[in-house]
Amino acid sequence: MPFSSRRPAIFLDRDGTLIEDRGYLRCLSDVVFYPEAFSALRRIKDRYLLFIVTNQSGIGLGVLSPEDVELINNHIVKTLAQEGVTITKVYTCPHTRDQGCQCIKPNPYFILEAAREFNLDLSRSFSIGDHSHDVEFGRNVGAKGIFLLTGHGQKHRHELPSRIEVAGNIEEAIIRILKEDMDSQEKEGMIRQAAKTIQKGGVVAFPTETVYGLGANAFNPLAVARIFEVKKRPHFDPLIVHVVRQHDLKKLVTETPSKAIKLMERFWPGPLTLVLSKKEEVPDIVTSGLPTVAVRMPKHPIAQSLIEQSGCPIAAPSANLFGQLSPTTAGHVHEQLRDQIDLILDGGPCEVGVESTIVSFAGETPALLRPGGVTLEEIESVIGAVEVGSHQEKISAPGMLPRHYAPRTPIMINWSEESLKVYKNKKIGFLAFQSPMDALKCSHVEILSKKGDLREAAANLFSAIRRLDALDLDLILAESVPETGLGRAIMDRLRRASGIIPTTQDSIHTFRGKGKGRYTSEDLLNDRRLEGREEDGQKK
């Protein structure tokens, strides 16, 4: 990206832009922020210096004192600071426009002053407000103006000079600014291409503020399977789904606890991932069959723009090969994955450099699943005590997480006529790779991929197991798949489900079996009802 030492700025009108225009304000209780203002400003606060410019003609008319205005201004600056948004300086014009105010005509002295004092690049700067002069003074000095329809915007719209940009509210204005930012950095073309690739089911590496991610359309199971294929992961992990605005969660999660909302409001966009109950529509391969989904709103403008333009949430793990470090530059990604993936977006080195913090709302109390870019202290300062520790060791071996969906029905991958004898007259399901073995009279059969495609098989695996598991069968026989590419991860999953690779689920078996070690098919059958369904899903 081109680098300029001069920084761009945004000059924000106060009343009608940040807060509701309620006339002459004297009491703090009269200050009502537009709810979208905080999250919108957090999206750009690291790229632009923010200034407030406010016309308080009440001072000139003698109905407000400068102290009244200062009280309100200070309160606004403080509230924004609490929301993580720094205002560099506030400029107040005390005149009425018809008093022949010298503040903005012929030139807005305060913008020029700010430009000198803070070394601003006005050609990349903006002024935003709900009066035509708010946008004009920006234009007079080479910045861009954006007119808002909030506040008095609707009323004054007809006074606007031609070719002025109009936005519904501050959030829309900020989205435009972010977009312009991209344009100016000649990234837009690449991002558009990357978004098209995502839409067509491809995988793309992209920068986030934590590490580079390897992304695919979260609602396309085949595309998500390709992520695992590219990473050569010998097992499946649940992935983080990246969104660009809180509204996108509607497609992904069933409910958002109030504490989760508080965390989002404080730390999104940013390095915080939340684990929430998932909607049925989220493909099982994204969540490894879990009833929950991990979601995060990244702060990097290229990531935001990519998600926005793709028009879908993006599932993405870190963009490295299995067992390698997470990449923090496009070069790292290039070294490992250049031949495997469709496109790498270069957004420079990652600002945070470690992965996001993961907080789960799957249990009774919120739990820290992975420390990361947002500290535990910061999280607890917003929502109080968070469960720590018990989960941490589980995280060190993600593929063995007991959080993964474990079927209630016993699964067998190696069987003989002998071992099936105890299942005579029992209900047996069959998980076939390509075509079911006709020798077996199974009551239910799931086929992973008729054409024998491992990627398709991986995409279907968790849902197929889940469907069989819902049938109240006594046993599932799972056919082995070739152990190349994604076949390795599929077999790993099947071995875990069948107890060949120990999981926490298994240690329960061992415990119930009085520690006698490997289980026989008889044990499985006997134990099945005993296992207790309370051990489902998250609570294992």
Ligand code: TXA
């Ligand atoms: O900063 C980051 O989080 C980066 C960037 C690309 O966003 N992503 C990342 O993804 O680190 P990854 O795949 O390396 O780590 C995702 C981890 C999983 O290993 C798992 O521990 C946790 O997120 N996770 C995902 N879904 C989960 C769920 N439903 N329940 C519990 N943990 C989950």
Ligand code: MG
């Ligand atoms: Mg205004």
